[in-house]
Amino acid sequence: xxxxxxxxxVVIVGMGWTGGIMAKExxxxxxxxxxxxxxxxxxxxxxxxxxxxxxxxxxxxNELFMDVSxxxxxxxxxxxxxxxxxxxxxxFLPGEGVGGAGVHWNGQTYRFSPHDxxxxxxxxxxxxKSFIPQDMQLADWPMSYxxxxxxxxxxxxxxxxxxxxxxxxxxxxxGGNPFEGPRAREYPNPPLxxxxxxxxxxxxxxxxxxxPFPRPAANMSRPYTNPDGIQLxxxxxxxxxENFGCxxxxxxxxxxxxxxxxxxxxxxxxxxxxxxTRVNRTADGKRATGVTYTSVLTGEEFEQPASLVILCAYxxxxxxxxxxxxxxxxxxxxxxxxxxxxxxxxxxxxxxxSFFEDRIFNPFMGTGSLGVVIDDFNGDNFDHGPVGYIGxxxxxxxxxxxxxxxxxxxxxxxxxxGSEWKKATARWYNRTLQMSVQGSNMASxxxxxxxDPTYRNAxxxxxxxxxxxxxxxxxKLSAHLTxxxxxxxxxxxxxxxxxxxxxxxxxxxxxxxxxxxxxxxxAGHDPSKSALNRYLxxxxxxxxxxxxxxxxxxxxxxxxTGAVGALTYxxxxxxxxxxxxxxxxxxxx
Amino acid sequence: xxDIARRDVLTMAGAVGVGAAIPVSPALAEAxxxxxxQAPAANAARSYQFFNLDEAAFIEAFVDHLIPADxxxxxxxxxxxxxxxxxxxxxxxxxxxxxxxxxxxAAGTPQQGYQLPLAPADLYRCAIRAVEAxxxxxxxxSFDRLQPALRQQVVQALSEGRLPLQEIPAGASFDKxxxxxxxxxxxxxxxxxxxxxxxxxxxGWKLVGFPxxxxxxxxxxxxxxxxxxxxxxxxxxxxx
Numbered sequence: 104x105x106x107x108x109x110x111x112x113v114v115i116v117g118m119g120w121t122g123g124i125m126a127k128e129x130x131x132x133x134x135x136x137x138x139x140x141x142x143x144x145x146x147x148x149x150x151x152x153x154x155x156x157x158x159x160x161x162x163x164x165n166e167l168f169m170d171v172s173x174x175x176x177x178x179x180x181x182x183x184x185x186x187x188x189x190x191x192x193x194x195f196l197p198g199e200g201v202g203g204a205g206v207h208w209n210g211q212t213y214r215f216s217p218h219d220x221x222x223x224x225x226x227x228x229x230x231x232k233s234f235i236p237q238d239m240q241l242a243d244w245p246m247s248y249x250x251x252x253x254x255x256x257x258x259x260x261x262x263x264x265x266x267x268x269x270x271x272x273x274x275x276x277x278g279g280n281p282f283e284g285p286r287a288r289e290y291p292n293p294p295l296x297x298x299x300x301x302x303x304x305x306x307x308x309x310x311x312x313x314x315p316f317p318r319p320a321a322n323m324s325r326p327y328t329n330p331d332g333i334q335l336x337x338x339x340x341x342x343x344x345e346n347f348g349c350x351x352x353x354x355x356x357x358x359x360x361x362x363x364x365x366x367x368x369x370x371x372x373x374x375x376x377x378x379x380t381r382v383n384r385t386a387d388g389k390r391a392t393g394v395t396y397t398s399v400l401t402g403e404e405f406e407q408p409a410s411l412v413i414l415c416a417y418x419x420x421x422x423x424x425x426x427x428x429x430x431x432x433x434x435x436x437x438x439x440x441x442x443x444x445x446x447x448x449x450x451x452x453x454x455x456x457s458f459f460e461d462r463i464f465n466p467f468m469g470t471g472s473l474g475v476v477i478d479d480f481n482g483d484n485f486d487h488g489p490v491g492y493i494g495x496x497x498x499x500x501x502x503x504x505x506x507x508x509x510x511x512x513x514x515x516x517x518x519x520x521g522s523e524w525k526k527a528t529a530r531w532y533n534r535t536l537q538m539s540v541q542g543s544n545m546a547s548x549x550x551x552x553x554x555d556p557t558y559r560n561a562x563x564x565x566x567x568x569x570x571x572x573x574x575x576x577x578x579k580l581s582a583h584l585t586x587x588x589x590x591x592x593x594x595x596x597x598x599x600x601x602x603x604x605x606x607x608x609x610x611x612x613x614x615x616x617x618x619x620x621x622x623x624x625x626a627g628h629d630p631s632k633s634a635l636n637r638y639l640x641x642x643x644x645x646x647x648x649x650x651x652x653x654x655x656x657x658x659x660x661x662x663x664t665g666a667v668g669a670l671t672y673x674x675x676x677x678x679x680x681x682x683x684x685x686x687x688x689x690x691x692x
Numbered sequence: 693x694x695d696i697a698r699r700d701v702l703t704m705a706g707a708v709g710v711g712a713a714i715p716v717s718p719a720l721a722e723a724x725x726x727x728x729x730q731a732p733a734a735n736a737a738r739s740y741q742f743f744n745l746d747e748a749a750f751i752e753a754f755v756d757h758l759i760p761a762d763x764x765x766x767x768x769x770x771x772x773x774x775x776x777x778x779x780x781x782x783x784x785x786x787x788x789x790x791x792x793x794x795x796x797x798a799a800g801t802p803q804q805g806y807q808l809p810l811a812p813a814d815l816y817r818c819a820i821r822a823v824e825a826x827x828x829x830x831x832x833x834s835f836d837r838l839q840p841a842l843r844q845q846v847v848q849a850l851s852e853g854r855l856p857l858q859e860i861p862a863g864a865s866f867d868k869x870x871x872x873x874x875x876x877x878x879x880x881x882x883x884x885x886x887x888x889x890x891x892x893x894x895x896g897w898k899l900v901g902f903p904x905x906x907x908x909x910x911x912x913x914x915x916x917x918x919x920x921x922x923x924x925x926x927x928x929x930x931x932x
Contacts, residue, residue, distance in 0.1 A: 152905070153926075158883070468913040507900055
C-alpha cells in the first residue's frame, strides 16, 4: 500500500533541463511544486578534480548515465523481428540523476530553423507533394519559430551561451549563421577561443563559398552571471566536458542553474531517488490525480497527489510512463492510428577524419562545444531537388578533447595492433582533424515506441520497445552529406584522408552515434495524429504536460537542447498565463 | 634461448609454497635480477585476482601480442595491462554491473548488440578455454607457446569472427564478441589512468603525448596553437 503524501499543485517527473526550468517557472508563480528524480543528487563534490578527470570511469563505464541493469529498452529494426534488450549502453547515453543529461552534455545549443517549424508546408510548396516518401510522416510543428524566439532567448541568457549571432532582427551579421531565424539580440557571451582545427575548418569552408560560424556553446567564454543571479565560471578548455560534470561550473547545467534558482522558493521541494512508476488517473481516465513512485533507497511506495502532472524525464522515460499509465492511445503502425510512441526519430551521424603530417592539433585542449560549423547543407538551406531527399545536416569540426581511450585516430590501412599500430598511433594522435556530419531524421511509419510483451524492468513493469531503422531518405542524406564533408577535408590538403563511410541500414544499437533521441509523444495540430497540442499538453488528459525532445515531430540536423529549452519555457508560459486561469484543455477539439 | 613459460614459473613458485613476499610478478619472472626487489605490497598489486594460471598465461601472451615491447614502449604486460584486465574482471564491471542480465536469451542480430547470458568475466573464462582448446587441437600447444606468426594467425581469425571454437554457447559471433571486448580492454589498460593498474608510468599517455588530468588550457589553447605542448603527464594519484 502506497503512503499517500500531501497534495501539491504540481508534480514534476524528472529533474534535468526541462524539470528544472518548470520547477523554477512554476514555483516563481507561487504554486507548490514537487520535483521527483529517479537518480541521485549531484553536487560540486561529485565532480571535483582530479577524480572527475577519469576517462575510464565516466566516458567508458558511463557512470553518470542510465543504469540499464534496472531499466532499459528492447530493440529491433523492423516489426517482424523479435525485440531484444539493450543489455549495455551503446548508440545513445541517456542521463540519470539530478541535472539529467544536462550534467554531462557538451553544451551545443542551437535554435531550429524557421522552416523546421513549417516542414511539411515548405516541402510541398518547394518540391511538390510527390517529393515526400510514402511512409514518411512529415508534419508542420504546431508553433512557429517566431513564437518560440523569446523562449530561445530566455534559455540562451539563462544558460550563458557563447556564440555569434547571424541574424539580429532580420539583419545578417558578419561571422554568424546567415541561415538562422531572426533573433532579438546577440548571444550573452562571445564565442570561445578557436583551436587550430577550428581555424583550418573556417578558412577552408570560407574558400569553398560556405558560411562557417562558431558553434553556440554552453561552455562559458568568460565568467557570467545569469538573469537569476547564478554565477558561472570561465571554461578552462580541459577536454573533459562530454560525459563528465564540470568542476568549474563553466558548463551551464540544470543542477547549477535553474534547480538551485527554484530551490530558493520554499514552495518547491525536490526528491532524488524517487522512481515514478505510473501517473494515476480518475476513474473515467480523463484527469491525472498525481503519480506513484518507489523510493530506490528504501523500496517504499508513495503516492504524490497533484493537480498538474508534468513529465520531464528523458524522452524515452516520458513515452514509457505514458504507455504504462494509459495517457493517450498507443500508436499502431499497421492502421496508423493512436499517437503515443509515434514519430520516434534519431540522427544520421557520420565522422570524417583527416591526418596532417605537418600540423599539431593538441586535441586535449578543447571543450564540449568548441568548433566551427556550416549550416549551408542543413534544413532547407539548399535545393533538395537534385539530391532527392528531405532534411540536411550541420557539418562541423569539433575540438572537444583528446581523451586517449576513445579519441584516437590512425589513417586507413593501419594494422589494429602491434608495433605498426603503436607507431601510427604515436604519430597521428596529435595530427588528426575530426569533422562530423549531424544529419536530420524524419518520422517514418514503422519507426516507433511501444511496450515490450516479454521483458520487464526492476519494478516488474514492461520495458519499452524500440522499432527503428534507417530509411532510403536517411541513406541518401548520409551519402550526399558525408561526401560534402569528405570534400571539405580533402580541400584542407591532408597527408591522409580518412574513410568515407556513410550510414546505411540496418541501424545498429551498438556503436555510439548520438544521444539525440526524439519523438514518441509528438506535438501537433491534430489530436488524431499527435499526442500533445501546441502547448505540449496531452490531448487526452489535460492536466498532463509532456516536455522534452519527445515532443519533436521530427529531428533536425542540430543538437536538440536549445529547442528543448525553448519549448519548455513556451509551455511554462502557457501554463502560467493560460492554463492556470482556466484549467482544462488549452485547445478545444 | 631457454624460455621457461611463465605458467611454469608461477606453478613452481606455488609448488614450493612461497608466500606473498616471494616475487611472482611477471616482470620479475621474465627477468630475474633486473628489477629491484619489491615490497610485498607491490607484489600483491602485480598478482592476479581473477585469472587462474592458464588464463594468466593466455592473457599475458595476448596482451603482449597486441602491445609488444619495442622502442616506443615496454610490453603490454610490463605496462600492467594484464593486471588492469584482471582487476576489471574481478570487480563490478566484470561481474556484469550496469548490464541488463535478465532472460530470456536469444542470439539476435548484430544490430541488437550483446545478447549472451554471460557477464564479462564469464565470457573471458569461456572464451579463453575455447581458444586454448582450438590452439591445442589445431596447433598442438597453448596460445602462449605458439610461434609469433601462428599467434598472429589465431588473433587475426579471432578478430574476424572466424575461429572455430568449441564449447561455446549459442551465438555465431561469440569469438568476435570476445575479441572486441578484450581488444577494448587492452586499449583501456594502455590509456586509462594508472590508478586502474595499467598505463604504467603513464607510458600510454607518453606514447601519444596526452598530458593527463592537469588541464587548464584557457591560455594554452592560444599560446600553443599549432605547437607541441611537451609536459610530463600527471595522473589522478599525482594530484590526490
